Amino acid sequence: MTFEPKIVGxxxxxxxxxxxxxxxxxxxxxxxxVRIIRVMCSARIDPTFVLKALHxxxxxxxxxxxxxxxxxxxxGNYKMMRRYPLLKALLSxxxxxxxxxxxxxxxxxxxxxxxxxxxxxxxxxxxxxxxSIKTALATDMAER
Amino acid sequence: MEDxxxxxxxxxxxxxxxKVVDCDATIESASRLPGVAIARPYKYMCSNPGQEMIVADxxxxxxxxxxxxxxxxxxxxxxxxxxxxxxxxxxxFLEMANIREQCSWVHEDGAVATEKAKALVKAAVLRVAxxxxxxxxSVDMCPDLLVIGGGIAGMTAALDLADAGSKIYLxxxxxxxxxxxxxxxxxxxxxxxxxxxxxxxxxxxVEHPNISLLLNSxxxxxxxxxxxxxxxxxxxxxxxxxxxxxxxxxxxxxxxxYKEFDxxxxxxxxxxxxxxxxxxxxxxxxxxEGGVETKEGKAPQYVAIIHCVGSRNLEFxxxxxxVCCMTALKYAHxxxxxxxxxxxxxxxxxxxAFGKGHEDFYRRSSEVxxxxxxxxxxxxxxxxxxxxxxDCEMLIEVNESLSGETIEIPADMVILMVGMExxxxxxxxxxxxxxxxxxxGWFIESHPKLDPVATTTDGIYIAGACQAPKDIPDxxxxxxxxxxxxxxxxAKGKLEIDAVFAEVDEDKCSGCRMCxxxxxxxxxxxDAEKKRSHIISALCKACGACVxxxxxxxxxxxxxxxxxxxxxxxGVLA
Numbered sequence: 001m002t003f004e005p006k007i008v009g010x011x012x013x014x015x016x017x018x019x020x021x022x023x024x025x026x027x028x029x030x031x032x033x034v035r036i037i038r039v040m041c042s043a044r045i046d047p048t049f050v051l052k053a054l055h056x057x058x059x060x061x062x063x064x065x066x067x068x069x070x071x072x073x074x075x076g077n078y079k080m081m082r083r084y085p086l087l088k089a090l091l092s093x094x095x096x097x098x099x100x101x102x103x104x105x106x107x108x109x110x111x112x113x114x115x116x117x118x119x120x121x122x123x124x125x126x127x128x129x130x131x132s133i134k135t136a137l138a139t140d141m142a143e144r
Numbered sequence: 145m146e147d148x149x150x151x152x153x154x155x156x157x158x159x160x161x162x163k164v165v166d167c168d169a170t171i172e173s174a175s176r177l178p179g180v181a182i183a184r185p186y187k188y189m190c191s192n193p194g195q196e197m198i199v200a201d202x203x204x205x206x207x208x209x210x211x212x213x214x215x216x217x218x219x220x221x222x223x224x225x226x227x228x229x230x231x232x233x234x235x236x237f238l239e240m241a242n243i244r245e246q247c248s249w250v251h252e253d254g255a256v257a258t259e260k261a262k263a264l265v266k267a268a269v270l271r272v273a274x275x276x277x278x279x280x281x282s283v284d285m286c287p288d289l290l291v292i293g294g295g296i297a298g299m300t301a302a303l304d305l306a307d308a309g310s311k312i313y314l315x316x317x318x319x320x321x322x323x324x325x326x327x328x329x330x331x332x333x334x335x336x337x338x339x340x341x342x343x344x345x346x347x348x349x350v351e352h353p354n355i356s357l358l359l360n361s362x363x364x365x366x367x368x369x370x371x372x373x374x375x376x377x378x379x380x381x382x383x384x385x386x387x388x389x390x391x392x393x394x395x396x397x398x399x400x401x402y403k404e405f406d407x408x409x410x411x412x413x414x415x416x417x418x419x420x421x422x423x424x425x426x427x428x429x430x431x432x433e434g435g436v437e438t439k440e441g442k443a444p445q446y447v448a449i450i451h452c453v454g455s456r457n458l459e460f461x462x463x464x465x466x467v468c469c470m471t472a473l474k475y476a477h478x479x480x481x482x483x484x485x486x487x488x489x490x491x492x493x494x495x496x497a498f499g500k501g502h503e504d505f506y507r508r509s510s511e512v513x514x515x516x517x518x519x520x521x522x523x524x525x526x527x528x529x530x531x532x533x534x535d536c537e538m539l540i541e542v543n544e545s546l547s548g549e550t551i552e553i554p555a556d557m558v559i560l561m562v563g564m565e566x567x568x569x570x571x572x573x574x575x576x577x578x579x580x581x582x583x584x585g586w587f588i589e590s591h592p593k594l595d596p597v598a599t600t601t602d603g604i605y606i607a608g609a610c611q612a613p614k615d616i617p618d619x620x621x622x623x624x625x626x627x628x629x630x631x632x633x634x635a636k637g638k639l640e641i642d643a644v645f646a647e648v649d650e651d652k653c654s655g656c657r658m659c660x661x662x663x664x665x666x667x668x669x670x671d672a673e674k675k676r677s678h679i680i681s682a683l684c685k686a687c688g689a690c691v692x693x694x695x696x697x698x699x700x701x702x703x704x705x706x707x708x709x710x711x712x713x714x715g716v717l718a
Contacts, residue, residue, distance in 0.1 A: 006716075006717055008713060008716055008717065013218075014578065014601075015578075017216075017218070018218065018580065018600055019580075020245070020246055021216045021218060021242075021245040021246065021600075022580055022588070023245075023250055024216070024244065024245030024246055024249035024250050025245060025249070025588070026582070026583065027249055027250070028250060029250055029251065029252055030250055030251075032247075032250075032251045032253070032256045032257060032259075032260045035260065035263055035264065035267070035716035035717070036242070036246055036716075037267070037709060037712045037713065037716065038217070039688065039704060039709070040644070040686050040687055040688055040701070040704060041687035041688055041689065043687055043688060043689035043692060044687065044688025044689065044691060044692050044701060044704060045692060046691070046692040046706065047692075048706070049709055049710075049713065052710055052713050053713050053717070056713055056714055056717045057717045058713075058717055070575060072578065072687075073664055073665075073685060073687035073689070074367075074664040075664055076664070076687045076689050079662065079689050079692075079693070083692075107575070108574075108578065108579070108580045108600065109571065109574055109575075109580040109581050115250070
């Protein structure tokens with residue numbers, strides 16, 4: 001049986017969540033592996049959300065916000081953009097492959113783009129296989 | 145805390161959800177989740193009986209939390225919040241699971257979609273258990289308004305709103321009002337003059353004390369939110385630098401219209417090469433200038449009209465442009481009155497005469513001796529220059545569908561009924577006001593049937609052909625509907641906005657001030673005496689940037705708390 005990865009998607013309310021809704025109203029079919037959680041802005045996405053998702057068994061985490069310059073709150077996505085490399089560095093210390101966590105900009109009119117990103121990410125995470133972070137974190141916790 | 149009693153409602157949405165997602169299995173799975181007291185399906189949860197079901201269950205079973213698994217919360221969250229309120233439960237004790245736009249409409253495999261729906265419902269159930277009661281805030285609604293586009297839709301909306309006492313900023317890119325309608329001679333089906341229709345409106349707009357007309361102008365930026373937008377408008381001032389002004393407006397009506405299809409894209413018609421092959425707009429110009437004649441200055445004896453140029457064709461635009469059939473019939477009348485005795489051939493795919501008075505007009509046009517020839521989609525008529533021996537300029541070869549024969553007809557003038565298409569810069573306009581466009585670039589309404597005037601961004605309305613090809617009555621109706629919607633909100637004076645904002649727990653705040661600089665709205669102030677940061681709730685727009693950044697975890701985002709999002713994460717991964 002093919003491995004079906006579980007991916008948690010954190011989407012900002014104004015652009016990306018609306019873009020995902022547009023994929024729906026346009027009946028654009030895409031992989032069912034991403035489960036979406038709505039936040040008001042990508043700047044709300046605390047790195048602990050990503051860690052929590054990986055800890056709880058997600059094989060990947062997708063973060064989507066408005067394109068740079070388009071943020072509903074002027075500059076929230078820039079905050080996410082700056083946090084992201086730090087988060088990626090931390091994840092790589094835990095041995096998390098880089099394709100498992102992804103930041104993308106999706107506007108309210110980019111339903112097709114959202115579907116393409118989900119399909120592409122699902123394929124990449126599927127190729128990586130199940131995430132080993134769960135056990136890594138558990139070991140780490142036990143050592144403390 | 146009282147015991148949780150969660151009601152879960154799974155909407156079939158007719159067959160929109162139920163044909164892909166197994167709603168009964170979803171209900172069954174939800175009924176086993178902690179705190180769930182009742183789980184029920186219904187055909188249309190958003191309908192009155194659907195809402196009444198929730199209200200009745202709350203009263204009868206003492207439910208204190210509700211999960212509705214249905215469409216996007218961007219569509220019906222306000223509807224269901226109202227139902228909770230009506231039953232005496234805090235409206236924020238609702239959570240929606242988006243199992244339509246983000247599930248049944250995007251997945252084909254029923255089993256997979258059902259598993260996803262179950263997970264989304266579980267996330268909603270776990271989340272709603274951690275919801276807190278919140279009070280909505282009330283803000284002032286700025287009564288001034290921005291209308292973008294000075295065509296028939298924009299002028300109509302502006303006049304209705306201005307007549308009711310609002311101050312309107314009507315922004316038009318061109319140096320004149322009227323839009324595409326200003327390029328039209330008579331209108332179908334009653335052959336009224338477009339000029340008469342427009343002159344009255346234009347004069348009223350220019351003279352109206354409540355309308356500030358900004359020609360040669362474009363909206364450069366729009367910031368803020370419903371009731372409180374700030375629009376930056378740039379007006380071209382000849383050789384001098386643009387004049388830039390920022391105005392406060394409560395709502396925005398986008399009426400940016402359409403542009404005509406470029407006929408040279410269809411090579412079969414020789415547009416741009418054969419001098420007497422012209423577009424419908426070029427023919428309108430000829431009519432407005434008062435003379436129907438060929439480039440050689442002769443009265444055309446044979447006039448052919450070709451329908452669906454760029455429309456109803458997968459190579460260009462799959463949609464019908466809606467106005468061209470009636471306009472073509474109108475041309476038959478106008479040609480006959482300008483050149484008595486001229487022969488008119490009308491080469492069409494299907495005759496779309498759906499509007500009021502249109503079928504009558506079609507019948508009357510058939511009586512003025514117009515030759516109707518039907519061609520099949522994608523089997524373009526071919527136009528070529530006639531030989532010297534022929535008594536006409538061009539010959540058109542048509543594979544006539546009804547007779548099944550190939551017919552060659554003479555023409556001195558060919559009018560191409562060019563369709564409507566979205567303006568080249570539709571995406572920039574959509575971006576400017578934060579709305580969406582469909583695959584063809586038409587702006588997307590909030591609901592295709594029940595809310596064709598609003599958009600997914602509160603306070604932004606659309607009217608006229610920027611939403612889809614439309615004739616004058618439909619454009620006017622939509623513009624007046626947008627005006628009525630806006631006036632309804634202005635009449636309330638105050639605007640209820642989400643109770644969502646961030647709060648600092650002073651006991652946890654270390655006074656590091658990291659959040660102070662992060663806030664784009666300068667809503668965070670520092671109390672030097674207490675050495676604690678504090679959020680001014682009226683200024684907070686609830687983005688949550690400070691919440692994620694606080695190293696002490698001292699800031700909570702109401703309705704988007706860490707605990708609520710953690711619960712959702714656990715739910716979706718179940």
